[in-house]
Amino acid sequence: MRILQALFFPPEQPGGVSSMVPFMLDRFNKRGWEMELFSLPKRVRGKGTGEIRFSTFDWEPYAGHPVVDKYIQTIKDYIWWTKMRIKSTYDLIHAHHPIAGLVMKQLFPDTPLIMTVHSSYERELVLNGKIPADGPEHAFLTSLYRELEEKADQLITVSNSFKHYLSEYVQEPERIGVIPNGFDEKRFRPVHHENQVPQLISVCRLVPAKGLDTLLHACAELKRRGQPFVLHLIGDGPIRTELEELAQQLGIYEETIFYGYMLHPEDFMPFFDVFVLPSRAEAFGSVFAEAALCGLAVVGTNVGGIAEQIEHGTNGLLVPVNDVQALATALEKVIGDPMYRYQLSRVALEKALKTYSMTRVVQQLRNVYRTYRKAPPAE
Structure with missing residues (x-):
């Protein structure tokens, strides 16, 4: 079973997700699974062009706000980079950032997508004084959760508290899985x-x-x-x-x-x-x-x-x-x-x-991944 782990930040960047996923991948590969990492390099900026559309909301009323415009451009850049770099096919894609998840499903619609939402970008921006609570940027970013629910085959998050937070923005919160982060x-x-x-x-x-x-x-x-x-x-x-x-x-x-x-x-x-x-x-x-x-x-x-x-x-x-x-x-x-x-x-x-051991995470994810394993052809 070939699986792509799609990050936003490169693995060498600081942070819980980027530091966790490479160790997780190493555990899987040692057990005979085929996994690869993919991310957007920092140097790729302003390369992508083309039109962006979402199926659950219209983003254009939010255009003109710097946070929204930057987010949309980053989606375009991720599309451009993915088309440039990925030539293989995978049995499953596990994305760890909304941009990675949305782009992968757009480019590989027939490949099952697991989407783990690790944190709340909009809440961080509000607390850091970058955007107002309940303003247009906040509305745009929270609308992405419904889009992810529509596109992903399985939504996962990292705590029951954050699952409760997401429940305000999705239609079927009971379908969100919870797998806390794990550490080597x-x-x-x-x-x-x-x-x-x-x-x-x-x-x-x-x-x-x-x-x-x-x-x-x-x-x-x-x-x-x-x-x-x-x-x-x-x-x-x-x-x-x-x-x-x-x-x-x-x-x-x-x-x-x-x-x-x-x-x-x-x-x-x-x-x-x-x-x-x-x-x-x-x-x-x-x-x-x-x-x-x-x-x-x-x-x-x-x-x-x-x-x-x-x-x-x-x-x-x-x-x-x-x-x-x-x-x-x-x-x-x-x-x-x-x-x-x-x-x-x-x-x-x-x-x-x-x-919070990596062994526990590998076991839980293995069970999720096997749900999407292709059945062997009938003889």
Whole structure:
């Protein structure tokens, strides 16, 4: 059975999906499946031409808005690149981005399409202040979910929370499958260590949706309470300068280290004590599972897929979104009590190994793929 895994970003790009799919593909190929990766290189911009049509809505009333125009052009570019590069046929296509899914079904209408929706682009844009909630760009992007439902043979998402979110925009939400992300256990190696000063770490793109301003304010509160710490921020993004200035204003710049982008943060994470990320929204929150697999105690916000990964007080701590005092108190609790921190991290590691292993994902996807296996010809 020949399967194409269609990404949007190239595999070397950061992010849960791009870092997960190549490892998943390797597992399948070692078991005798034939799989290939496909994605759109960054250098392909403005190449595609032609008319774009959707079967469930008319996109042209939204034309003229930069986000919409860029999205449409990217679809054209993906079509152009796909026609240039794909000369083979496949028994099944598994797409991991709406653009990849829509293009593949347009160009290969007779090939079964599995579509995994990993995150909400429109919600990220709203939280990052790029588009207004319920504006034309938001309406365009959410209309794509109905289009995907119409075109894909099977819709999958990564958490029950995100399935509930999608249910507002599709006709048959009960048909959406849920397969949480999985991670190659061999990549993560917890390390026994003792840090005299508690080490906090956060790994994410530096954008407003991740709530790092709340984290910095919470760390300033920790300092006011006399709690020593060092905060390590791995990642880059448009608000890095703003966050560095905020750390200075709050008097915690000496306790905060900005690393910028790092290709393999999982090699670095096991030497810290607590992973914390007060996101304002997460469809799944892959980095929490990765932190748990690294043996860290985890602290997150009670939203989306984070709340499905963390059982408060058992394998981590949950706090409300934008609540500086609650976050500071949670951090104080885990960094001030090493035994409690160890207990949280041990249970988190056990759950992550059981629930978010790549072995589990491969098994679930194998069952889905076999549904579309062609029957042998009758003799």
